[in-house]
Amino acid sequence: MIDRPDRPQPRFPPEREGAVTKDMTAVLDDLQAGSADLAICGGACGGDLIFAELMLGRGAHLDLYLPFEPQVFVKDSVDFANSDWHARFEAARAHEYARTFVLPEPRTDAERQASPYERNNLRMLKRALGRGAQKVHFICVWDGQAGDGPGGAGHMYEAVTAAGGVAEQPIHPLGST
Numbered sequence: 001m002i003d004r005p006d007r008p009q010p011r012f013p014p015e016r017e018g019a020v021t022k023d024m025t026a027v028l029d030d031l032q033a034g035s036a037d038l039a040i041c042g043g044a045c046g047g048d049l050i051f052a053e054l055m056l057g058r059g060a061h062l063d064l065y066l067p068f069e070p071q072v073f074v075k076d077s078v079d080f081a082n083s084d085w086h087a088r089f090e091a092a093r094a095h096e097y098a099r100t101f102v103l104p105e106p107r108t109d110a111e112r113q114a115s116p117y118e119r120n121n122l123r124m125l126k127r128a129l130g131r132g133a134q135k136v137h138f139i140c141v142w143d144g145q146a147g148d149g150p151g152g153a154g155h156m157y158e159a160v161t162a163a164g165g166v167a168e169q170p171i172h173p174l175g176s177t
Contacts, residue, residue, distance in 0.1 A: 001046040002081045011143055012046055012173035014083065020141055021050050023171045027139050028054055031168075035059030038131065040124050042066065043092065043100075044077040045085035047141030047153075047171070052092045062098040065124045067116040067151075069102055117151020125159050136165030141173050 003013050012020070024047070033039075039055035039062045041048045052062050066073045070093070078089045093100050103120050106112040111119060128136045138160040142153035153170070160167045 001044045001048075001077060002083075002085070004080050005082065010174065011145070012141060014081065016173055016175070017046075017050070019175060020047065020171055020173055021054070024050055024054060024139065024141070027168055027171065028058065031137055033058055033060065037061075038063060038128075040065065040128050042077070042120065042124070043070075043073065043089050045081040045083070045089070047173075049078075049085065049088050049092060050141075051139060052098075053088065056092065056095050056097060060097065062092065062095065063124075063127060064093060064098060064100045065103070065120055065127070066100060067103045067120040070100065115150035117149065118155055119151075121151050121156045121159060125156070125163060125165075128165065129163055133164035136160060136163070138165055138167045140167075140170050142170040143172055143174065144170065 001012065002017065003010055033055065035058065037055065037060045039052060039060045041051050041064065043049060043052065043064045043066055052064065056062055074086060074089060078085050092098055103116055103123060138156060140153040140157060142157065147154055157167050157170070
């Protein structure tokens with residue numbers, strides 16, 4: 001996600017959005033991503049919505065997976081960014097090629113104990129793997145560090161590689177290191 005205004009150590013400052021978009025566009029160009037593809041992501045401000053917009057712009061279908069109902073999700077994962085992220089989130093959801101899926105309530109003790117963000121990651125991965133592991137390309141904006149909580153890019157990166165998908169070289173939000 002784009003950094004919160006009060007984040008003490010920058011990870012993805014808002015002024016890096018253009019550079020990240022350019023880097024993600026280059027990855028999508030290399031993959032020849034387009035209308036035959038299915039884009040699967042969450043809807044958080046930052047990498048998720050940049051990816052969603054770029055893929056919709058290429059004519060792909062988009063499945064947005066949210067760990068909570070949209071009105072709850074946007075409070076923690078979109079609206080804090082103080083920009084046009086909320087409008088972008090709603091535009092992606094409203095696009096004719098987009099579908100939104102909300103994580104169902106946990107049914108088992110294991111599900112109740114798991115983070116909804118991790119559960120949502122695994123749900124997205126299961127959907128992607130349904131098309132064949134060889135077709136799964138995980139593109140993420142990630143600095144390689146542990147996240148601020150469970151279910152971040154690192155969790156998904158490990159899950160994709162363990163399942164046989166391709167985890168593309170992460171796009172570093174602060175540029176090359």
